[in-house]
Amino acid sequence: EDQVTQSPEALRLQEGESSSLNCSYTVSGLRGLFWYRQDPGKGPEFLFTLYSAGEEKEKERLKATLTKKESFLHITAPKPEDSATYLCAVRSSSGNTPLVFGKGTRLSVIA
Amino acid sequence: NAGVTQTPKFRVLKTGQSMTLLCAQDMNHEYMYWYRQDPGMGLRLIHYSVGEGTTAKGEVPDGYNVSRLKKQNFLLGLESAAPSQTSVYFCASSYPGTGDTEAFFGQGTRLTVV
Numbered sequence: 001e002d003q004v005t006q007s008p009e010a011l012r013l014q015e016g017e018s019s020s021l022n023c024s025y026t027v028s029g030l031r032g033l034f035w036y037r038q039d040p041g042k043g044p045e046f047l048f049t050l051y052s053a054g055e056e057k058e059k060e061r062l063k064a065t066l067t068k069k070e071s072f073l074h075i076t077a078p079k080p081e082d083s084a085t086y087l088c089a090v091r092s093s094s095g096n097t098p099l100v101f102g103k104g105t106r107l108s109v110i111a
Numbered sequence: 112n113a114g115v116t117q118t119p120k121f122r123v124l125k126t127g128q129s130m131t132l133l134c135a136q137d138m139n140h141e142y143m144y145w146y147r148q149d150p151g152m153g154l155r156l157i158h159y160s161v162g163e164g165t166t167a168k169g170e171v172p173d174g175y176n177v178s179r180l181k182k183q184n185f186l187l188g189l190e191s192a193a194p195s196q197t198s199v200y201f202c203a204s205s206y207p208g209t210g211d212t213e214a215f216f217g218q219g220t221r222l223t224v225v
Contacts, residue, residue, distance in 0.1 A: 034213055043115075043201050043216035044154075087154065098144055098169065099203075099214055103153035 002027045002092050006102035013078055013109050021073040021105045023088030031093040033071050035064050038085045038104070047073075047086075078109045113137055117202050117217035124192045124224045132187040132220050134202030142205045143185035144169075144214065145177060147198040154201065160185055192224045 003026045032051055036044035048057045050066040057064050063074040085106045089099040118133045144159040156169030160179040176188045199221050205214040
């Protein structure tokens with residue numbers, strides 16, 4: 001069974017204080033690992049897709065990396081507007097399998 | 112280009128009532144999904160569809176039914192609502208291209224069953 005575990009559940013940072021969010025996964029062949037951002041009262045918004053170990057992608061203050069067992073979302077010099085819940089999801093390469101999500105990390109950036 | 116649109120945005124039901132949630136996408140996506148999101152539980156898959164006329168059960172399908180009569184629409188039905196179905200429901204769609212593509216989500220439907 002595919003599983004995704006995200007840590008920490010919640011993270012509080014001062015503005016400018018860099019940190020990383022973790023996504024550990026178990027999947028029978030990784031087809032893709034996805035990062036989403038979700039603001040309160042809204043649907044998840046796509047950030048990145050990673051396909052193979054060693055791959056990295058960046059967008060503004062966010063950088064996602066992937067190994068064979070986990071992915072990290074690095075946040076460099078965060079701003080209050082980066083406050084949101086960050087979700088990680090995986091899709092297995094076996095058949096027409098849907099995305100399996102982790103429970104998310106709730107990030108608060110304090111000015 | 113609206114993306115993924117969910118109707119309604121809010122609804123209050125009495126226990127035992129029925130209702131249908133509508134999801135419409137205008138991106139010609141093959142795959143469509145229904146998730147529910149509860150505090151501390153994350154997004155859990157209810158049902159999904161890999162194409163017009165097909166449906167499959169997800170992680171938490173009990174108490175729900177779905178239909179995909181048209182490629183652009185995916186309906187989620189509650190035949191007899193229960194308080195345990197109070198949740199925020201999200202629809203998503205994706206296109207199974209080479210290497211895979213991301214899923215796009217609707218804005219959610221907040222359902223309360225009293």
